[in-house]
Amino acid sequence: MIQQVPEDGTLLPLMEEFYTIQGEGYNTGKAAYFIRLGGCDVGCHWCDVKESWDASLHPLTQADTIVEHALQYPAKTVVITGGEPLLYNLDYLTAKLKENGIKTFIETSGAYPLSGHWDWICLSPKKFKAPLLPIAGEADELKIIVFNKSDFSWAEQHAQQVSATCKLFLQPEWSKAKEITPLIVDYVMNNPKWEISLQTHKYLNIP
Numbered sequence: 389m390i391q392q393v394p395e396d397g398t399l400l401p402l403m404e405e406f407y408t409i410q411g412e413g414y415n416t417g418k419a420a421y422f423i424r425l426g427g428c429d430v431g432c433h434w435c436d437v438k439e440s441w442d443a444s445l446h447p448l449t450q451a452d453t454i455v456e457h458a459l460q461y462p463a464k465t466v467v468i469t470g471g472e473p474l475l476y477n478l479d480y481l482t483a484k485l486k487e488n489g490i491k492t493f494i495e496t497s498g499a500y501p502l503s504g505h506w507d508w509i510c511l512s513p514k515k516f517k518a519p520l521l522p523i524a525g526e527a528d529e530l531k532i533i534v535f536n537k538s539d540f541s542w543a544e545q546h547a548q549q550v551s552a553t554c555k556l557f558l559q560p561e562w563s564k565a566k567e568i569t570p571l572i573v574d575y576v577m578n579n580p581k582w583e584i585s586l587q588t589h590k591y592l593n594i595p
């Protein structure tokens with residue numbers, strides 16, 4: 389179904405869009421308009437948005453319409469997420485958002501080539517489909533989801549690939565948070581280049 393999406397990025401499979409507070413990572417606590425695109429083949433077994441995976445379930449929507457919707461809210465920031473949003477050419481959508489004075493943030497696994505014009509790139513690589521190397525150098529934030537102890541050494545491997553200014557976050561996988569959070573606390577105290585990211589939107593019970 390991915391092939392049906394025009395390569396010029398003027399139409400995108402939109403799963404949902406909503407105005408909320410960014411709950412995790414560097415921009416935690418900031419209001420933003422979330423644009424969730426359908427389609428992902430990374431296959432994380434703990435994924436909490438599996439309904440995003442099949443792009444064909446999500447209507448192709450004019451990028452211009454998405455921009456109009458984003459403009460209706462006070463925070464002039466969007467977070468484009470998925471699914472895996474870099475399955476699609478995001479040059480058109482992000483150019484239009486920026487023309488309208490909206491800051492563009494992305495959440496990506498990095499498994500597909502980078503497109504778009506970004507104010508903030510959050511790279512959250514997954515073991516199930518490795519990120520492409522060039523995006524590591526562009527990332528403003530590296531966010532590693534920790535599911536088990538072996539993920540700490542995996543996180544360090546990725547930290548070596550990002551730029552010196554890239555912010556480093558360890559975030560407990562939600563279903564394992566009780567067990568993993570104390571390990572992350574210890575790890576960050578011993579390795580303070582890392583910071584803790586929590587999914588505060590889930591604690592706040594907001595989208």
Ligand code: SF4
Pocket residue numbers: 428429430431432434435436437438440470471472497514
């Ligand atoms: S990359 Fe994201 S959307 Fe895709 S399977 Fe993993 S957690 Fe789910």
